[in-house]
Amino acid sequence: AELRAPPDKIAIIGAGIGGTSAAYYLRQKFGKDVKIDLFEREEVGGRLATMMVQGQDYEAGGSVIHPLNLHMKRFVKDLGLSTVQASGGLLGIYNGESLVFEESNWFIINMIKLVWRYGFQSLRMHMWVEDVLDKFMRIYRYQSHDYAFSSVEKLLHALGGDEFLGMLNRTLLETLQKAGFSEKFLNEMIAPVMRVNYGQSTDINAFVGAVSLSCSDSGLWAVEGGNKLVCSGLLQASKSNLISGSVMYIEEKTKTKHTGNPTKMYEVVYQIGTETHSDFYDIVLVATPLNRKMSGITFLNFDPPIEEFHQYYQNIVTTLVKGELNTSIFSPRPIDKFGLSTVLTTDNSDLFINSIGIVSSVREKENPEPSTDGTYVWKMFSQETLTKAQIVKLFLSYDYAVKKPWLAYPRYKPPEKCPSIILHDRLYYLNGIECAASAMEMSAIAAHNAALLAYHRWNGHIDMIDQDGLYEKLKTEL
Ligand SMILES: Cc1cc2nc3c(=O)[nH]c(=O)nc-3n(C[C@H](O)[C@H](O)[C@H](O)COP(=O)(O)OP(=O)(O)OC[C@H]3O[C@@H](n4cnc5c(N)ncnc54)[C@H](O)[C@@H]3O)c2cc1C
């Protein structure tokens, strides 16, 4: 198909994994001559960030990556980064009174324990997640053939039809109840996984529930040196221009270009320190949540006006403590026989944390070495900032604590109606995909999709957008 001259300038707002991967894909599609400006008001990486504890860095936000997250895998390979193993150690589940489940070092013992308490539900749960992931993986084939989708709903529908899209409208709880899972299994096994990953209950939508449960698969990994290295790497590889400023307004205006033609462009007004600046762009991608004005961006004079984004984001606090855990809270066993490195909690535990686990620094290839003095670095997730009294209750002794509050991910409340991807003619929004599920890979998928969408719409290739029957069409193609 014939190509129009590429755009002169593209703006991306937000240098998290969404914005930086968008820069990477836009460069691949539009070529070397387009100027790409990437605006970031805080740190490159966004919700991928580390915190330092006694001279070592630990992941404070997005930390684990699934072995089937192919975009993240590809970035790491293309950027020449290394990976570290991100899971390991024994897990326990605490219900406020006792540990209702404790993993053992022996695979066979775990199997017997699981079957004894829950029958074959654990196996059936893995099969359900595998089925969702199988369909989810179709996105890679569609994107490798350059197909794009104009809405999150159309993207999900292309993966597995009405049934797959319908997962956004049903809670995980009702989906698994209908599939015959017991209350006991849902309370003791499924709910704690939702609490550690999304700080929410099993009332979240079934798709994000499956994404969350996939974190129990083996082979989770992270980037050596910190996951945020992917963002700085993509920024550099895309040869984009980082503008360390805060975008305040976006407005459509008519500009006379160097060709002499009046052209509709977007004016992006931003602040660096106390100074206000502005620039004009052919295409703008917003790669930060717009929910409840979280990003402070105002869309000026759009007709019709840009929609409002109402969904709340969940408060989650990450706390890292170097200290000796007071294991007696969880188990009457002597401290040297405790053996667990992660404790998840059920929804009815009165504990003030969602989870607690030993973490390795971003430089450690394997699990932490056994400690000689009983102290480890522990990561806790909680809804509220932990008080000193609460930390003292959890630890026999500690000598370091750091905290980071997040507006972490959407508060899921099915039925979900996802925000639009196309906000205006050449104005695109990536983070609507978080209403289905928030994860690094989801932002990378949204970024690839938005880059393809912007490219096809720019060139009038409408046959590459929202194609029906893609799965059948591409089944036989390499
Ligand atoms: C505690 C926690 C744990 C998590 N764990 C995992 C995990 O283990 N695995 C996983 O896959 N995912 C995890 N996630 C989710 C994952 O981190 C996010 O889905 C992903 O990082 C979102 O990336 P993003 O680029 O879309 O958004 P963000 O990372 O939020 O990037 C948006 C960027 O835009 C910037 N910005 C906002 N407004 C403006 C403005 N007006 N002007 C300029 N810049 C602006 C922000 O400063 C930010 O840097 C976790 C998230 C949290 C909070």
Ligand SMILES: CC(C)=CCC/C(C)=C/CC/C(C)=C/CSC[C@H](N)C(=O)O
């Ligand atoms: C998108 C697909 C198919 C899989 C992604 C699975 C994944 C890695 C989801 C992330 C879920 C999430 C938000 C986890 C937060 S907590 C992570 C970890 N348990 C920790 O302790 O930091």
